[in-house]
Amino acid sequence: xxxxxxxxPAAPAAxxxxxxxxRHGNTLYLSGQIPLVPAAMEIVSADIxxxxxxxxxxxxxxxxxxxxxxQQALKLTIYVVDLAHFPIVNEVMxxxxxxxYPARATVQVAALPRGALVEIDAILGL
Numbered sequence: 001x002x003x004x005x006x007x008x009p010a011a012p013a014a015x016x017x018x019x020x021x022x023r024h025g026n027t028l029y030l031s032g033q034i035p036l037v038p039a040a041m042e043i044v045s046a047d048i049x050x051x052x053x054x055x056x057x058x059x060x061x062x063x064x065x066x067x068x069x070x071q072q073a074l075k076l077t078i079y080v081v082d083l084a085h086f087p088i089v090n091e092v093m094x095x096x097x098x099x100x101y102p103a104r105a106t107v108q109v110a111a112l113p114r115g116a117l118v119e120i121d122a123i124l125g126l
Contacts, residue, residue, distance in 0.1 A: 001025050008065035011058045012036035015113065020062045028066045028124040032079070033058035034116035048085045048117050052092040055120050060096070063124060072124040073102035079119040083108045089118065 006021035007014075011033065014020060021030045035044045035051035036058070044054040056070070063070050078089060086106060102122070112119050 006062060006066040008061055010038060010061035010065065012038050012041060015041075021066050023066055023126070026126045028063065028068050028072075028126055030059055030062050030066075030122040030124065032077075032119045032121040033062070034113055034119045036114070036116075043114060043116060048088050049092060051117050052085075052089050055118055056092060056096045059120060059122055063122070066124070066126075068124050068126055070096050070122070070124075071098065072126065073097070073122045074125045075123045076102050076104040077121050078104060078106040079109045079112060080106065081109060081112060081117050085117065 001024060004023040005019045006023060006028070007019065011020055014031070018031050021028055033055050035054035036042065037044050037054065038058070044050045060070050080086065080089065089106070
């Protein structure tokens, strides 16, 4: 089975040696998204709620490009620079998912690319 690279201008371009997503069989692996506005390639704002929303919008755009939706997410990994932001992540996430929710892990990290406060990656079942 071969892998298929998924790319869309509706999400930020890769800023390293990775693809926005890769499909293998019935699984779509979405690379971590930070809160870059695709057209400007700049962080949306310093506000954590704005950043989390932008990250989910970026993930949604990549999922759409792969012929899927975020509702098909099996697993999310959330990286935050401050676990105090966790309640806001939950609030914003509730606007993008309905039960049954995907499995997830949340990890506090020392820093993220471009000074982002949050990064999220996803695995979707197709």
